[in-house]
Amino acid sequence: xxxxxxxxxxxxxxxxxxxxxxxxxxxxxxxxxxxxxxxxxxxxxxxxxxxxxxxxxxxxxxxxxxxxxxxxxxxxxxxxxxxxxxxxxxxxxxxxxxxxxxxxxxxxxxxxxxxxxxxxxxxxxxxxxxxxxxxxxxxxxxxxxxxxxxxxxxxxxxxxxxxxxxxxxxxxxxxxxxxxxxxxxxxxxxx
Numbered sequence: 001x002x003x004x005x006x007x008x009x010x011x012x013x014x015x016x017x018x019x020x021x022x023x024x025x026x027x028x029x030x031x032x033x034x035x036x037x038x039x040x041x042x043x044x045x046x047x048x049x050x051x052x053x054x055x056x057x058x059x060x061x062x063x064x065x066x067x068x069x070x071x072x073x074x075x076x077x078x079x080x081x082x083x084x085x086x087x088x089x090x091x092x093x094x095x096x097x098x099x100x101x102x103x104x105x106x107x108x109x110x111x112x113x114x115x116x117x118x119x120x121x122x123x124x125x126x127x128x129x130x131x132x133x134x135x136x137x138x139x140x141x142x143x144x145x146x147x148x149x150x151x152x153x154x155x156x157x158x159x160x161x162x163x164x165x166x167x168x169x170x171x172x173x174x175x176x177x178x179x180x181x182x183x184x185x186x187x188x189x190x191x
Contacts, residue, residue: 021163031114032107032153034072037127037146044141046095048086055083056134056143060098065123065151067107072121072151074103078129082141095141105151115156123151 063076077100085092105123127148134143 031111034105034107037148050084056131120154
């Protein structure tokens with residue numbers, strides 16, 4: 001079983017009379033993660049004073065994200081459509097409004113060996129913006145929208161790995177005999 005070296009540990013290790021060396025490699029890896037669930041209340045203006053709310057939809061969601069310090073900042077927009085009745089429930093209309101937002105997702109850092117400051121941010125919507133409540137409020141409508149995001153920050157980091165002296169490489173022309181016929185399946189009883 002291989003494990004990374006700890007600080008101060010020797011860079012070589014004897015195993016079964018074979019020396020194994022370690023190397024530091026630089027690779028891209030997930031160095032931080034975060035997630036956020038939020039609810040936002042919006043006041044939607046309607047041309048007429050609503051009698052009741054008949055329905056509400058949140059559509060056309062778009063967003064971009066980038067790392068900002070110890071957070072990921074998500075900037076986005078969506079349309080809120082509120083179907084309502086007015087004139088004592090005798091007429092209906094749909095009020096539409098585009099809403100812009102900024103969400104900040106706090107990060108938990110997984111790696112302290114981050115190299116440089118070039119990062120790739122991958123953010124996905126885990127819960128699309130959805131109207132969880134819509135009600136008459138004064139001469140308009142009040143809508144509560146819930147949404148959730150999950151994000152990963154990918155950066156360069158340094159890892160220490162064990163390197164075997166030989167991986168049992170075989171010439172392309174010479175085929176290694178592993179004791180199995182091609183296509184033969186052997187199942188061993190492990191009881």
